[in-house]
Amino acid sequence: MKYAFYPGCVSKGGCPELYTSTTAVAQKLGLELVELKEAACTGAGVLNEKNPELADTLNARTFAMAERLGLPIMTICSTCQGVMTQTNHKLQSDKSYLAKVNSNLAGEGFEYKGGTLIKHLLWILVEDMGLEKLKTLVSRPLKGLKVAPFYGCYILRPSSVLGYDEHPARMTYIEQVVSILGGESVDYTGKTKCCGFPILTINERNSVAMVGDHTIEAKSKGADCMVTPCPLCHLNLDGYQPKASAQKGAKIDLPVLHLPQLIGLAMGFEPKALGLQRHIVSARGVIAKVAT
Amino acid sequence: MQVSFKVRRFDPEAGKPPYYDQYTLDVPDYFTVLDALLQVRDEVDGSLALRCSCRSAICGSCAMHINGHAHLACKSRIQNFASKTGEIVVEPMGNMPVIKDLVVEMKPFWSKVQAVTPWLIPEGPPPQREYVVPNSAMLELAGVMNCIMCGCCVSDCTVLTVDKSFLAPAALAKAYRFVADPRDGVSEERLRELSKRSGIWDCTRCFECVQQCPKNVAPMERILALRAKAMEVGFTNNIGSRHSESIARSVKHSGWLDELRVPIESAGLFNIKALIGYIPVGFRALVKGKVPPIIHRPRPGADSVKRIFEKLEVRK
Numbered sequence: 159m160k161y162a163f164y165p166g167c168v169s170k171g172g173c174p175e176l177y178t179s180t181t182a183v184a185q186k187l188g189l190e191l192v193e194l195k196e197a198a199c200t201g202a203g204v205l206n207e208k209n210p211e212l213a214d215t216l217n218a219r220t221f222a223m224a225e226r227l228g229l230p231i232m233t234i235c236s237t238c239q240g241v242m243t244q245t246n247h248k249l250q251s252d253k254s255y256l257a258k259v260n261s262n263l264a265g266e267g268f269e270y271k272g273g274t275l276i277k278h279l280l281w282i283l284v285e286d287m288g289l290e291k292l293k294t295l296v297s298r299p300l301k302g303l304k305v306a307p308f309y310g311c312y313i314l315r316p317s318s319v320l321g322y323d324e325h326p327a328r329m330t331y332i333e334q335v336v337s338i339l340g341g342e343s344v345d346y347t348g349k350t351k352c353c354g355f356p357i358l359t360i361n362e363r364n365s366v367a368m369v370g371d372h373t374i375e376a377k378s379k380g381a382d383c384m385v386t387p388c389p390l391c392h393l394n395l396d397g398y399q400p401k402a403s404a405q406k407g408a409k410i411d412l413p414v415l416h417l418p419q420l421i422g423l424a425m426g427f428e429p430k431a432l433g434l435q436r437h438i439v440s441a442r443g444v445i446a447k448v449a450t
Numbered sequence: 451m452q453v454s455f456k457v458r459r460f461d462p463e464a465g466k467p468p469y470y471d472q473y474t475l476d477v478p479d480y481f482t483v484l485d486a487l488l489q490v491r492d493e494v495d496g497s498l499a500l501r502c503s504c505r506s507a508i509c510g511s512c513a514m515h516i517n518g519h520a521h522l523a524c525k526s527r528i529q530n531f532a533s534k535t536g537e538i539v540v541e542p543m544g545n546m547p548v549i550k551d552l553v554v555e556m557k558p559f560w561s562k563v564q565a566v567t568p569w570l571i572p573e574g575p576p577p578q579r580e581y582v583v584p585n586s587a588m589l590e591l592a593g594v595m596n597c598i599m600c601g602c603c604v605s606d607c608t609v610l611t612v613d614k615s616f617l618a619p620a621a622l623a624k625a626y627r628f629v630a631d632p633r634d635g636v637s638e639e640r641l642r643e644l645s646k647r648s649g650i651w652d653c654t655r656c657f658e659c660v661q662q663c664p665k666n667v668a669p670m671e672r673i674l675a676l677r678a679k680a681m682e683v684g685f686t687n688n689i690g691s692r693h694s695e696s697i698a699r700s701v702k703h704s705g706w707l708d709e710l711r712v713p714i715e716s717a718g719l720f721n722i723k724a725l726i727g728y729i730p731v732g733f734r735a736l737v738k739g740k741v742p743p744i745i746h747r748p749r750p751g752a753d754s755v756k757r758i759f760e761k762l763e764v765r766k
Contacts, residue, residue, distance in 0.1 A: 167707040171742030172735070196751030198705045203655055204697045207674045208681060212762040216701070216755065262762060266754045315657035347518065352608040352656035359716040360690045361652050362727070367612035368654075397731060397740070436738045 159286060161232035161277075162224035163191035164242075167199050168389040169234060172397075175433020176389050179418040180234050180279065182432065186295060186425055187287065191232065194223050200241040202390075203312070203356070214255075215262040217245040221276075222268040230275035232282060234418070236388030239278040240312025240320065246276055247319045278313060280387045280417060284331050289338045297426035299340025303383070303447055305420065306344040306376035306412075307332035308395065310388030311352050332385060332417070339424035344381040348372035353391040358398070363405070369395055370402035373412045383413040383444045385420045392416055396438045413441040423448050452476050453532050455486060457498065458541040460548050468548075471495070483531065483538065484512050484523035487552075499551040507664060510600030514552050515541040520602035520662045543605035545618075559601050562617050566625040566640070573635025583632045594627045594672055596665040603659035603669050615648040619659035619669030622650060626672035629679060641680040650676045651690025692716045702759040705749035709742040 169177040184191055197220040199205075205213035220242070224231045233239040249256045250272050260269050277285070283292060309332065314320065322328055333343040354368030373395060376384055386392050396414040403410045414437065415423075422432040423445075434441045453475055460468040473490045484502055491498045502512040505524045512523040516531055517539050531538045546554035572581075603619035604610060610618045617625075625644055629637045644650045650673050659669040681691050696715035700708040717724035735741050749755075 167709070171707065171709045172740055174739070196705075196749065196754070198749070198751070198755045199701045199707050201701065202697065202707070204694055205701065207677050207694055208698060209762060212759065215758055215762060219754070219758070262758060265761075266758065311656040311658075315661040317661060352654045352658075354612075354654060356656075357609070357652060357654045359693050359713045361613075361647075364609060364613045364616075364652065365654075368608065371612065397735060400734065401731070436740050438734050438738060438740070 159188065159282075160190040160192065160229055161282070162227050162229040163193045164197055164220065164231050164233050164238060165193065166233065166235040166238045166389065167202075168393065172393055173389040173416070175419070175436045176234060176392070176416045179416060179422050179427075179432040182427060183418040183422045183425065184279075187283075187292070189232070189282070189287075192227060192229060194220060194231070197223060200238050200245075202237055203241050206241075211259070211262070213241075214245050214248060215259050217242055218249060218256075218259045218270040219263055219266065219268050221246060221249075221274040222263065222270040224274045225271060230277055233276065233278050234387070234416075235390065236278065236310030236313035236386075237390050238312075239276065240310075240315075242276045243320055244316075246274065278387055280313070280331050280335070281325075281328065283335060283421075284327075285325070289334060292335070292421075293338050296339055296424045298424055298448060300336070300420070300424050300448055301340050303341040303444065304344050304381050305336045305341045306346060306379070306381035306384045307336065307349050308353065308372065308376075308384050308386040308388075308391055308414070309350055310386060310391045313387060314350055332387070335417070335421070336385070339421065341420075341424075344376060344379045346372075346375045346379045346381075348375045353386075353388075353394045354398075355390040355394040358394060362401075365394065366398050366401045366405050369398050370406040370408075370410070373399060373402060373410045373414075374406060374408060377410060377412050381412060382447060383415055383420075383441070385415045385417055387417045389416065399439050411439060411443075413437060413439050413444050415441065415444065451479055451529065451532070452536055453486065453528050454535075454537045455490065456537060456539045457487075457490075457551070458539075459498075459551050460542075461550055462548075471498075477528065479527075479529050481528050482524050483514075483516055483521075483526045483528060483540065486528060487523060487540065499549075499553045501553050508598065510598035513543055513600040513602050513605065515539075515543060515605070520544070520605035522600060522602070522664045525664055543601055545605055545607060545610045546601065554601075556601065558614070559599075559604055559618075559620065562604075562621040563599070563624055565617065566621050566628075566644070567636075568621075568624045568628070570628060570631060570634055571636045572633050581633050587630070587632045591627060591630055594623050594630075594667055597623060597627075597667045598665055600664065602662040602664060603667075606658040606662045608656045608658055609652055609654050613648070613652070616652050617644075617649055619653075619673065622653070622676065623667055623669040623672040626676050629676060637679075638683055641676065641683055641685055644676055645680045645685040645688055645691070650680065651688060689716050689718070692718060698759075700746075702756055703748065703752070704746055705752035705755040708746040710744070711746065 201213040354365035503509040507525040693716035
């Protein structure tokens with residue numbers, strides 16, 4: 159299976175371990191990735207605040223690159239996935255708007271015809287590859303590991319645009335993957351809530367309070383770690399956990415793994431090859447539990 | 451079909467903590483959650499407290515949590531909510547104090563709506579005849595005027611859960627309704643107020659309110675539109691606005707986000723307290739090798755991105 163790979167800004171910036179673990183795991187999964195090196199940032203939902211047409215044009219440029227390759231796009235970030243899906247929906251459902259956006263792209267040598275499919279790695283695993291195939295690649299089952307899924311807003315809402323009417327089971331894909339890897343999912347109310355990252359610089363107190371609430375709740379339900387398909391959620395839930403700990407007056411210490419890191423662990427990769435040493439909250443406990 | 455309702459009960463006068471009651475009913479497929487709850491109240495347990503009136507998704511009285519999210523009970527068919535085992539969990543709305551069972555205190559909700567001056571303040575004396583406004587302007591407002599003040603958006607707002615001072619989606623959507631009304635004469639003053647703490651910039655863009663609104667008001671989209679209008683009229687001396695500008699600048703110049711620069715530019719170069727606050731976080735990240743490249747190099751294709759910016763910025 160071949161995909162146009164859209165790594166997003168964060169896997170090239172604050173979460174290099176996401177990029178490394180994705181490419182390592184993808185190879186073993188048999189996913190051939192053609193990186194869209196010239197693609198721009200999606201705007202992360204912020205660019206369209208001020209100038210939606212500009213943000214949509216930048217995204218249409220990316221879709222056109224994949225269309226030219228004849229490949230669907232693979233994302234590894236809930237936010238990229240959500241922003242791109244929403245733009246694609248807008249362009250596909252309004253032909254005159256698509257024409258307007260294409261006129262913006264004309265001088266750049268791109269034209270988007272409207273046919274690009276955009277899928278997060280999580281969806282690819284379940285829908286394109288199939289969990290049975292993933293099961294055959296598990297060499298170190300995550301036996302006894304309790305994992306709290308954290309989806310990230312943009313891969314969930316608005317559900318009608320993000321394909322949940324056709325694929326209602328997308329609500330449970332992380333749980334399904336965890337189970338195939340041999341682990342156990344922890345259910346808690348925070349798993350579909352906001353991590354607080356978008357307001358981190360604007361209102362740190364509120365953002366950190368969200369980190370504290372979700373990590374403490376997951377921990378109280380017995381989680382050994384969290385796993386997220388969104389590096390922005392990871393940056394906040396992992397990077398600001400020490401501040402959340404101080405704000406809540408409670409020791410939290412809950413490692414937050416990227417989805418491909420958890421998969422890689424179960425596939426027998428060395429923790430270092432997955433960049434697990436790079437987290438702010440040490441993942442040593444998880445590694446030890448999986449090794450035994 | 452047989453459905454089992456797990457209903458959260460609470461009576462502050464009884465002095466006991468909240469608990470759940472289970473009611474199993476045999477009801478027709480077309481029943482709504484409200485139909486079923488009314489049957490419970492009429493035939494099984496007359497002490498169950500809930501609010502309702504029109505039963506037609508117009509009055510906005512019967513909002514409650516159904517399987518963990520806010521919905522109008524009268525618009526929610528049981529067949530869409532029953533689990534495989536035939537269970538539906540019903541609880542009061544979130545973010546509001548519970549008065550009894552499924553009835554919540556709406557006073558904080560109304561006080562926030564009141565805080566945005568939810569009426570039209572025209573400029574100058576009223577015209578001799580009716581106001582004449584373009585149809586397109588009113589069409590734009592029609593969506594937001596559908597709000598029935600049910601509270602679903604406020605119930606599931608993720609910011610309000612951590613900060614009771616946040617104006618929250620319903621009041622902010624209401625504010626948009628007047629800011630965007632061509633007859634209003636004080637839009638600028640409204641935007642000045644809304645740009646302050648607890649206003650438009652505190653929304654975390656989680657889409658919960660868009661998802662839960664039973665009338666497609668899309669409050670978050672209105673909040674984003676308010677941000678754009680506020681920046682347009684020049685209320686840019688705030689952290690939210692600087693954050694937005696910084697991200698745009700970064701993408702324009704390199705094609706991608708400069709994660710080191712955005713927080714610094716957002717806080718403001720002279721905001722010493724905030725900048726010092728970044729040091730421990732930055733230090734921890736540095737030790738673990740989680741720091742973005744110090745020299746932020748343009749992506750291949752950055753020139754093309756820049757040209758698109760220049761083309762569309764000029765047109766704006």
